[in-house]
Amino acid sequence: MTKKRVVPYLIDRPMGFCPGCGHGIVLRLIAKCLEELGQDNNVIYGIGVGCSSLLGGGLEADRLHCSHGRAGAVCTAMKRVNPDNMVIAYQGDGDAYSIGLAETNSAAYRNENFTAxxxxxxxxxxxxxxxxxxxxxGQKTATSPLGRNCEVTGYPIKFPELAASQYNVAYAARGSVSTPAHINKLKSYIKNAFEAQLNGEGYSVVEVLSACPTNWGMSAKDAMERIDKELIPYFSLGEFKTREGK
Ligand SMILES: Cc1ncc(C[n+]2csc(CCOP(=O)(O)OP(=O)(O)O)c2C)c(N)n1
Ligand code: SF4
Ligand SMILES: [Mg+2]
Structure with missing residues (x-):
C-alpha cells in the first residue's frame, strides 16, 4: 500500500527558475495531478538537460538527470524495469526535439508506457x-541574430501532432501556461496523460507552451502575452489523440 505523504508533494521552498518562468507552473500541476491520483510516492522522473533540471529543487522524488536528450530512452528502461512506478520524462524543447529527437520519437513510435x-x-x-x-x-535568438530563416533551418516541429497522426500513441496534447483558463485545461491534459500510463494504455505526451522572459528579453507579463499572440496561432492547443472512451 502506498504510504501517505505527511507534507504536500510540492513543498513550499524556493525554486531556481527566473521570475515569470513557466516551468514552475507546470511542476505545480504535475504535483497536483500525482497527488490526486495517489502517485506522489510512486513516481520516478527522467529529467532532461536544461532548465528542466531545476525540477530537483522543487519536487522531492526519485529522479535521474539524463544525458542531454536521452530521457526518452532512459524512461523506456525505467518503466520496463519498474512497471508499477509512474515514470515521467520532464524535458525542454531543445532537449526533447533537437538533440534528443531520435529518443523522443522512438519512444513514441514504440508506444512506450510512460509520460513525456x-x-x-x-x-x-x-x-x-x-x-x-x-x-x-523570424525569431531572433543568440544563434539566429537576423531571425530564424526556416528555408534554411526547417520549420518549428509540431511533435504532439506528429505522434498522434503517425504513431500508435495513447494520448497527445498541447497546453499553455499563459492564462488561468489555459492552466486549468493544461491540468486536465496532464491528468489524462498520467491516467493513460496508469491504465497501461501506452505513450502519452503533453507539450506545454511556456514563457522564458529572461531570454525573450521581455517582462513576465509580455512573455505570457507573446504565447497567446505569437505561439498559439502556430502551435495549436488541444488534444490531438484522445484516450478511448474519454
Ligand atoms: C551534450 C551536450 N550538449 C550541449 C549541452 C549544453 N546545453 C545545456 S542545456 C541546453 C539546451 C536546453 O534547452 P531546452 O531543452 O529547451 O531547455 P530549457 O532550458 O529551455 O528549459 C544545451 C544545449 C550539454 N549540456 N550537453
Ligand atoms: S525563464 Fe528561461 S532561462 Fe529562466 S529558468 Fe525559465 S526557461 Fe530557464
Ligand atoms: Mg527550451
Missing part, C-alpha cells in the same frame, strides 16, 4: 537562448 512532459519555450533557455527546433519563424 515537454516544455516548449522556443529556445535553449539554460544556455542563453539559442535557436531550437521550435524557435518561431
Amino acid at each position: 512532459i515537454i516544455i516548449n519555450n522556443t529556445n535553449y533557455g539554460m544556455t542563453g537562448g539559442q535557436m531550437s527546433n521550435t524557435t518561431m519563424p
Whole structure:
C-alpha cells in the first residue's frame, strides 16, 4: 500500500527558475495531478538537460538527470524495469526535439508506457537562448541574430501532432501556461496523460507552451502575452489523440 505523504508533494521552498518562468507552473500541476491520483510516492522522473533540471529543487522524488536528450530512452528502461512506478520524462524543447529527437520519437513510435512532459519555450533557455527546433519563424535568438530563416533551418516541429497522426500513441496534447483558463485545461491534459500510463494504455505526451522572459528579453507579463499572440496561432492547443472512451 502506498504510504501517505505527511507534507504536500510540492513543498513550499524556493525554486531556481527566473521570475515569470513557466516551468514552475507546470511542476505545480504535475504535483497536483500525482497527488490526486495517489502517485506522489510512486513516481520516478527522467529529467532532461536544461532548465528542466531545476525540477530537483522543487519536487522531492526519485529522479535521474539524463544525458542531454536521452530521457526518452532512459524512461523506456525505467518503466520496463519498474512497471508499477509512474515514470515521467520532464524535458525542454531543445532537449526533447533537437538533440534528443531520435529518443523522443522512438519512444513514441514504440508506444512506450510512460509520460513525456515537454516544455516548449522556443529556445535553449539554460544556455542563453539559442535557436531550437521550435524557435518561431523570424525569431531572433543568440544563434539566429537576423531571425530564424526556416528555408534554411526547417520549420518549428509540431511533435504532439506528429505522434498522434503517425504513431500508435495513447494520448497527445498541447497546453499553455499563459492564462488561468489555459492552466486549468493544461491540468486536465496532464491528468489524462498520467491516467493513460496508469491504465497501461501506452505513450502519452503533453507539450506545454511556456514563457522564458529572461531570454525573450521581455517582462513576465509580455512573455505570457507573446504565447497567446505569437505561439498559439502556430502551435495549436488541444488534444490531438484522445484516450478511448474519454
Ligand atoms: C551534450 C551536450 N550538449 C550541449 C549541452 C549544453 N546545453 C545545456 S542545456 C541546453 C539546451 C536546453 O534547452 P531546452 O531543452 O529547451 O531547455 P530549457 O532550458 O529551455 O528549459 C544545451 C544545449 C550539454 N549540456 N550537453
Ligand atoms: S532561462 Fe528561461 S526557461 Fe530557464 S529558468 Fe529562466 S525563464 Fe525559465
Ligand atoms: Mg527550451
